Amino acid sequence: MSQTNLEDDIKAPVEPLLPIEKKLIGWSLGIGIALLVVLITVNHFVPIKL
Amino acid sequence: MSDIAIKVSEPLALRARLNEDWLAVVIGLLVFAAALASIGGTDLLGWAVTASVYTDPAKALSPVAKAYAWLGGGGALLATYAALLVVLSAGVATLGADVKKFAIAFTVVFAIAYASWILGSYAHLAAVTPAEQQKFGISWSLKLTNEGGFIVALLSGLVIANFFPRFAAWLKEAVRPELYIKIAIVILGATVAVTAAGRLNLASSLLLRGTAAIVEAYLIYWSVVYYISRKWFGFSREWSVPLASGISICGVAASIATGGAIRARPAVPILVSSLVVVFAVVEVLILPLLAQTFLWHEPLVAGAWIGLAIKTDGAAVAGGGITESLVMAKAAAEGIRYQPGWILATTTTVKIFIDIFIGIWAFILGYIWTNHIDKGPDRAKPSEIWQRFPKFILGFILVFAVSLWLALGSTSEIARALPAAAGEANVFRVIFFILTFFSIGVLSDFRKLWQQGFGKLAAVYFVSLFGFVIWVGLLISWLFFAGFKPPLAS
Numbered sequence: 001m002s003q004t005n006l007e008d009d010i011k012a013p014v015e016p017l018l019p020i021e022k023k024l025i026g027w028s029l030g031i032g033i034a035l036l037v038v039l040i041t042v043n044h045f046v047p048i049k050l
Numbered sequence: 051m052s053d054i055a056i057k058v059s060e061p062l063a064l065r066a067r068l069n070e071d072w073l074a075v076v077i078g079l080l081v082f083a084a085a086l087a088s089i090g091g092t093d094l095l096g097w098a099v100t101a102s103v104y105t106d107p108a109k110a111l112s113p114v115a116k117a118y119a120w121l122g123g124g125g126a127l128l129a130t131y132a133a134l135l136v137v138l139s140a141g142v143a144t145l146g147a148d149v150k151k152f153a154i155a156f157t158v159v160f161a162i163a164y165a166s167w168i169l170g171s172y173a174h175l176a177a178v179t180p181a182e183q184q185k186f187g188i189s190w191s192l193k194l195t196n197e198g199g200f201i202v203a204l205l206s207g208l209v210i211a212n213f214f215p216r217f218a219a220w221l222k223e224a225v226r227p228e229l230y231i232k233i234a235i236v237i238l239g240a241t242v243a244v245t246a247a248g249r250l251n252l253a254s255s256l257l258l259r260g261t262a263a264i265v266e267a268y269l270i271y272w273s274v275v276y277y278i279s280r281k282w283f284g285f286s287r288e289w290s291v292p293l294a295s296g297i298s299i300c301g302v303a304a305s306i307a308t309g310g311a312i313r314a315r316p317a318v319p320i321l322v323s324s325l326v327v328v329f330a331v332v333e334v335l336i337l338p339l340l341a342q343t344f345l346w347h348e349p350l351v352a353g354a355w356i357g358l359a360i361k362t363d364g365a366a367v368a369g370g371g372i373t374e375s376l377v378m379a380k381a382a383a384e385g386i387r388y389q390p391g392w393i394l395a396t397t398t399t400v401k402i403f404i405d406i407f408i409g410i411w412a413f414i415l416g417y418i419w420t421n422h423i424d425k426g427p428d429r430a431k432p433s434e435i436w437q438r439f440p441k442f443i444l445g446f447i448l449v450f451a452v453s454l455w456l457a458l459g460s461t462s463e464i465a466r467a468l469p470a471a472a473g474e475a476n477v478f479r480v481i482f483f484i485l486t487f488f489s490i491g492v493l494s495d496f497r498k499l500w501q502q503g504f505g506k507l508a509a510v511y512f513v514s515l516f517g518f519v520i521w522v523g524l525l526i527s528w529l530f531f532a533g534f535k536p537p538l539a540s
Contacts, residue, residue: 014284020422021280021287025273032269036526039262043530046258 070229073141075445078236080137082449085240085475089456089467093117095474098133098481099126099164101171101199105186110168114477130481131160147223155224163488164481166206170199200372200487204334207491218492227327227489228302231363232442234482238367238398239449240472241479245391246450247457247465256396259530260403263358266526267404268411271298275514283510287423288312291415292319293507297514300405301326301362303440307408311416313424324493325504329511330365331494334487337520338369342376346384349377350531351524353393357400358523359515365490368483370397392536405440 084094096115104110111123121129135156143149170176173186175198183191192198211218218225276294279285285293291312295304302323309319337359341352356373360366374393381388456468499508 009286009289012286015280015286017280018423020418021276024418025277028269028273032265032273035265035269036262039259039265040529043259043262046255 069145070226071232071441073144074229074232074236074442075448077137077141078233078239078442078445078449081233081237081475081478082240082452085471086456088115088471088474089464093474095477097121097126097129098474098477099123099130100477100480101168103171103173103176103182103186105173105188107168110171114474127164131157131164134160134481141229142223142226151223155221159221159224159485159488159492162206162210163203163484166203166488167199167480167484170202175202198372198375200368200483201335203484203487204331204491207488208331208494209491211492211495212497215495215498218495221492225489225492227486227493228363230482230485230489231367232445234479234486235363235367235398235402236442236445236449237475237479237482239446240453240475241391242395242398243450243453244457244469244472245389245395247454250458255534256399259354260399262526262530263354263400263403264407266358266522267299268407270522271519272411274518275510278514278518279510282513283506285506285510287419288314288318289322289507292322293510295411296322296326297361297511297519299361299411300401300408301330301365303363303405304361304408304411307412308415311412312419321504322507324499325507325511326362327365327490328494328496328499328508329515330360330362331490333360333515334365334369334372334490338373338376341373342380346377346380348528348532349374349381349388349393349536350396350534351527352377353396354400354527354531355524357397357404358527359520362490363401363405366401367394367398368487370394370401371483373397387539388536389539396531402443402446405443408440409436 081095087094088096093115096113096118098114099111100114101110102112108123111127113119113121113123113126113129118126135153138156139149139153142152173182173188173191175192177183177186177188177191183189210221272294275297276290279290279293280287292305292309292314295308296302296319298304299308305319305322305326309322337356341355345352345355352373353370356369357366360369371394374390374397377393378388378390453468453472457465
């Protein structure tokens with residue numbers, strides 16, 4: 001089952017990226033990078049305490 | 051990490067995973083409760099076997115508590131085996147497993163796995179400092195500490211999987227890395243809490259940085275890997291979602307949860323899972339050694355990096371254990387002795403933070419797919435967040451919270467007795483780690499996977515992992531943890 005499915009799927013026509021997928025990728029990356037910048041800033045002002 | 055060889059329907063796989071989660075919680079809490087009894091003066095787990103560094107095999111094993119010294123090493127080993135056999139057999143019976151087959155297979159699994167652990171404690175492998183080498187009368191050592199036994203267990207499993215496949219298949223009933231590591235993680239809550247109580251400031255700092263791990267895994271890793279899979283390699287959405295989740299979030303659990311959320315065919319996340327396990331093995335063999343070589347002077351960066359780079363729970367947390375032993379060994383050789391537990395605690399914190407959001411991410415993907423991509427009557431329900439939540443995390447949180455309360459909110463007598471109790475529980479955490487490593491090895495038949503035509507899937511994984519995930523993880527770990535060291539051992 002698995003072998004046939006994987007080989008068939010690889011040979012199948014490529015599904016183009018839908019607008020909703022592009023939105024998902026773009027928004028995830030955008031929010032992720034923005035949040036990381038915020039967290040890195042917070043990290044700068046709230047360093048690890050031993 | 052699901053069983054590679056088994057093909058199951060998605061609802062069955064999900065149900066089994068959830069039951070396995072609850073079983074791990076029950077067994078983990080059982081060990082924790084038994085360990086806590088020692089605070090009241092009743093030592094219920096002191097008979098558990100522990101291995102020390104040795105040159106004379108007769109001195110390798112002993113019971114963890116001196117009160118049970120009369121048992122001897124062999125007696126403690128037998129008692130530990132018998133206790134695990136009874137508890138785990140009863141446990142897998144609730145999962146619908148064949149108890150007789152499990153008991154026989156578990157006996158062999160335990161024997162080989164623990165023998166690997168004993169071998170890993172041999173002084174020529176484990177002794178770290180010149181003083182230890184002098185103590186054992188040896189002139190050289192690989193300096194792996196006795197936790198190098200994890201690597202020996204993994205290699206033992208790999209040999210069986212790749213050279214004795216029939217034997218590996220025979221062991222299948224007792225090769226349950228997901229169950230073993232989940233139990234270990236529940237028990238680990240006590241050790242993490244005791245460590246955290248000792249250094250509350252650092253512990254709270256680690257929690258803050260766990261948030262960065264969530265952002266990195268779900269929002270950055272996932273979207274980049276999904277794009278690579280879809281755009282560069284031309285995989286369909288059905289393959290790309292479990293693949294991106296497996297590579298980015300937490301391996302098998304994420305693959306199965308998100309594959310289910312988008313209604314992928316059952317075989318898809320299962321096949322992706324097998325790939326995740328193989329790469330996890332490769333990472334566990336390579337990354338701790340790289341961390342020891344290049345990051346030994348930044349132990350917390352090393353711990354966080356392992357948590358961000360290795361994607362299955364078992365391999366990540368156990369990899370954190372190996373990294374801790376290797377980094378501490380290297381530091382000790384340079385004359386720096388860190389308190390144990392901090393590197394592993396960092397890896398575990400990072401991993402657990404990532405795990406917690408699986409259910410929510412699966413729901414978000416399910417919502418998008420059912421409302422915008424595969425539109426139909428079958429809409430994602432909010433209850434799926436709970437259904438797909440990894441329940442063993444609740445066990446970890448409960449054990450952590452109770453231990454922290456006992457350490458900080460109870461009497462000073464209890465607080466003083468808690469580390470010893472947590473230490474007895476930790477003996478079982480180590481044993482479940484050993485079983486996990488051996489099981490991961492047994493499931494990793496590289497030749498079989500290659501023959502199934504995994505090349506293109508593996509290429510996505512390889513490009514994403516070694517071209518992106520590992521390095522971004524290292525950068526983020528460095529940005530958040532560089533310059534901060536674990537406390538020194540007194």
